[in-house]
Amino acid sequence: MSEAISSEQLSKFHQLIEDDPKSRVLERAVSKNGILTTSADFHSEVNMDPVFSIDLDTGDVANQKQSGRCWMFAALNTMRHDLKNRFGVAKDFELSQSYTFFWDKLEKSNYFYENVIKTASLPTSDRKVSWLMTTPQQDGGQWDMITAIIRKYGVVPKSVMPESYNSSKSNELNSTLNLKLRKDAVDLRELVNSNASSEEVASFKEKKLAEIYRILVYTLGEPPVKFDFEYRDSDNNYHIDQDLTPQTFFEKYVNWNLDDYVSIINAPTDDKPYNHMYTIEMLGNVLGEREVRHLNVDMNTFRQVAIKQLESGESVWFGCDVGQESDRKKGIMDTELYHKDELFDVDFSMSKAERLDYSESLMTHAMVLTGVDLVNGTPTKWKVENSWGDKVGTKGFFVMSNNWMEEYCYQVVVNKKFLPEELQKVLTEEPKVLAPWDPMGSLA
Template sequence: MSQPISEATINKFKQALANKPSAGALQRAVMNNGINATSESTAAKAKMAQTFSIDLHAEKVANQKQSGRCWMFAALNTMRRSLADQFNLKDFELSQNYTFFWDKFEKSNYFYENILATATEPTSSRKVAFLLTTPQQDGGQWDMLTALIDKYGIVPKYAMPETYSSSKSSELNGLLNLKLRKDAVTLRQLVQDKASDAEISTAREKMLGEVYRILAYTLGEPPVEFDFEYRDDNKKYHIDQHLTPKAFFDKYVGWDLDDYQSIINAPTEDKPYNQLYTVEMLGNVVGGRQVRHLNLNIDDFKQLAIKQLENGEAVWFGSDVGQASDRQIGIMDTAIYDKDALFDVDFGLTKAQRLDYAESLMTHAMVITGVDLVAGKPTKWKVENSWGDKVGEKGYFVMSDAWFDEFVYQIVINKKYLSDAQQASTKKDPKVLAPWDPMGALASH
């Protein structure tokens, strides 16, 4: 039923506002200070002290700067902790630019793959429109980083340091997406013209060569071999010469990446718990590791994170960092802003409703390095961010357990902490979700 707004309706609203005794004072406060500052709770802030019953050693916080590489930083930060523990190396960093280069390169090829797979569909089809909206971007997920490491390994930061475009990626993304869209025109036309597989392959290889050149100019060329040279925290000198990136990962990190499983908490009706999911057209390496999520209820989800922390291992996690958080002081808490009371409006949604109605999804990946347990129950969590040491407590944030319940969507857990039933679920064929499903969101803040 059509219902335009009448002048009488507006006058009714104006009178209702005039009748609220506190309206004038609240209006002045919000107009002068903004919504968040006016609704911020001092009592909530007081509860978020950086004290935890389980607290892994602190590393110097890295800084992704003006790029969307949080997922990459978070994953490499979990791995550098293992390296630091084994070889007495504090505040050591792995090269985020190295994995950034290969991610951009592989995402370009992944885009070509999907463009060719949908080449007979009109550009107005939802899948093609989805692909062309963002041909590639900085964001990603855990399994996408492990796919890169499987193929290319990793290197220390000094072996491939940051550049202008790795730390401030908007120019590169704009240029690369322009090129990929242009290439999409060519590839779709070749299919329409019934070009042979050989002709398409030749055109695609030429396109990839141009992508490589763009990346080499902006990010530098990845090293094929390097020397691992360092002094440990006891000032003892070490050198290991002529290492390849894959040999470096195998020797100095030594993880079996197949041991790590992405766990999600998505309490929506379309995703029953204890089932495995993947997302169509989500990935970066053609023929590489598939993104696979095991969906668990929130209690099992949190207990796995606690088990891993109790055994001295940090936890990669994905969340909606912009919700109910104060970036400057480093607090994420559902009680930090009382906007319901400020506006006398009920803004409440369940976690499932936020996912179903596009209010929330995973936007940012970080690392859990501690938890405060009271009577065996978590009350707050310690978080290593990748926004430098000028925010939070030298870059570390504190997350309330209530915020964890509502806005944490993904953790990565060593399979040894999973129950037998959970491990069995990881071995089943995954249900394929649509490309635009919220569980396909890329952490990019």
Template sequence: MTSDIKTDQIKRYQKNLDDDKVSSVIRRAVTHQGILNTSSDFKSDSAMEPVFSIDLSTGKVADQKQSGRCWMFAALNTMRVRLMNGFKVEDDFELSQNYTNFWDKFEKSNYFLENVIRTADQPLDSRKVSWLMTTPQQDGGQWDMLCALIEKYGIVPKSVMPETFSSSASRELNKFLNLKLRHDAVILRELVANKASDEELSQTKDKMLNEIYKMLSYSLGEPVDHFDFEYRDKDKNYHIDRNLTPQDFFKKYVGINLDDYVSLINSPTDDKPYDKTYTIEMLGNVEGGRQVKHLNLEMDTLKDLAIKQLESGETVWFGSDVGQSSNSKKGIMDTRLYAPDELFSTDLSLSKAERLDYGESLMTHAMVITGVDLVDGKPTKWKVENSWGEKPGHKGYFVMSDEWMDEFVYQFVINKKYLSEEQLKAQAQEPTVLNPWDPMGALA
């Protein structure tokens, strides 16, 4: 039964507040300092000392600036370590995030237009069409989407295609590119409604993509198809490798088989049994490219796999909800960092599954695990390379408590060689297709 709020209820609530002897003290603190500052716990600062038993060297922290490309930065940061180790490039060497960004936006545009055509028989207020039109494209992505781009376009050094205004501050480009895509969606839906032929749809979409390519070229620069790689190594020796394609560069200087790396998630919700694989409808960027695919495993299993990869000298790409119980200035992610429930004398607890089911949490940010502190063989805290420059945390590196990982980490990328036979068989299964709005389809 529903009921409106009565005046006597409000009077009772106010009396309860007035009778609380410490309410005025708390009110003064919160109104001046805010909720997080007032509820912060100093014990977390000392517990999250940035010292680790396994600590990999990964170079100078990169800066994604005012863009949502963390998934690209994190992935390319894991790959540049191979150039640092194998070719002795300087610690500030970076792979071009802008080159990958250009092709991602171009491919996402095509992916969107294709989905517009596929759903053109559905009404505008259908949930799928509404979801599709809410954000035609954005900066974010997932690991498999990055692999799809590299497999098709390769990668290049940052010196070959550096940052531009619109790559570092992407709001304007996203605004007008999404406006263009919605404009094109109107045209394509009308063509389908009028029984246009496949050839007419293809020609119309081709014209749209030509215009989008121009928008991206003006904003991000023109992507190269051949280039010279020139650098001095840490020993001051000069090197030049001429007339490389982006695919050549990836094969020679990174040299990994992307098929060896798989996405593993932890989603303890009833709709996703463990040891099963999942994909998400309408999630991707490269039409006809690599499918987004997740194997759902228990959290302790994921941790064991991450530790094995770190022990072998390789970092770990991961996705999490970075805004939960974290302090970017201190570089701390810890469930004990704040105690707002104690501050307000109320219960704010939700399980990990409940946070996913009820919209409280999802993957928002990708980073790189570069170390772990093991005590009696068990992890207590993890070293994290972020992509927000060197000012936050410890020269850009964060400390993540093991408890925070349990609650707010959702995805790891692990080399298949560390998986057991049973896990490999599970990963090879055909995935269950989830709805487009499923939280495991969130873009970092």
């Protein structure tokens, strides 16, 4: 039987406050300064000193500005780190995030249209249809999605396709695209349900994709087909490479076998046993490319494969819930940063699995691990390259405690050679398909 809050209960709650001699002091402090400032622990800042036993020189940090392209920035940053080491390009050299952004938007639109066609017979109240229409496309993505773009379209230097107003501040573009995609979904569902031929449906979709392409050209600029690459190396020697395509640039200057890099997750929920592969229904961008795939492992394995890649001199793409227990300005992510439980005398504790199951946490942001502090072989803190510019943290770099990684990190991408042999074999198994709204399908 449900009960409303009674006046007797309110009197009891009031008396509990009156009986606590600290309550009025805390009321004044928290109402004046806020929860985080009042519960902050300065010891965390001392412990998160940005000194690391393994510390890669990766150049200057990038800035995604007012866009949700962190996954794209993080992936391209790992590649430019390697490019910088091999070719000696400037510390501020970047691969064009606007170029991959353009193709991702176009491919996500096509992916959306195909899912609309597949679900056209379902009512709009169906959960899958509702999920599709909630956000037809967005800036976020996954590692396998950026590699799909690169395999199909290659990459270019930022100098060839620089940032635009709409790549750096993507809200207007996103709202315009989502308006169009929802409008097209209305017409596409009606067309499919009127028993139109597959040719008629394909013709309609092609027309709508041409309109999407036009919107993207007007807002981001048209991607280059051929270009020249000019740069000076660290010894100030001049180089020029002419008549490159985005694909030949990738082959010559990045030259990664993208199939070697795999997504490792730590999701300790009952529905995802460790040491198995998972994928997510209706999650992707480029049709015909590799689906998003995750290998779920325990936290010790998760950490160790990341350390092995750092020890080899290569940075690590990772995904986390950046808003939890973090200070953006100081660049600290630490479970001891705030003590809200002590401030309010309330138990806020949840396990990592409980936070995932009860929607308290999921992956929201991707960054790059560029260092780790090992004490007697055990990691204590990690160096993180963010993509929020150099005005936050230590010139844009953050410090993450090992405990924070355990609680709020969900994904790392590593070369499969760093996995134990038995886990390398698991990579070939057929993945279990998770629901579209599963937390492991969240986009960074």
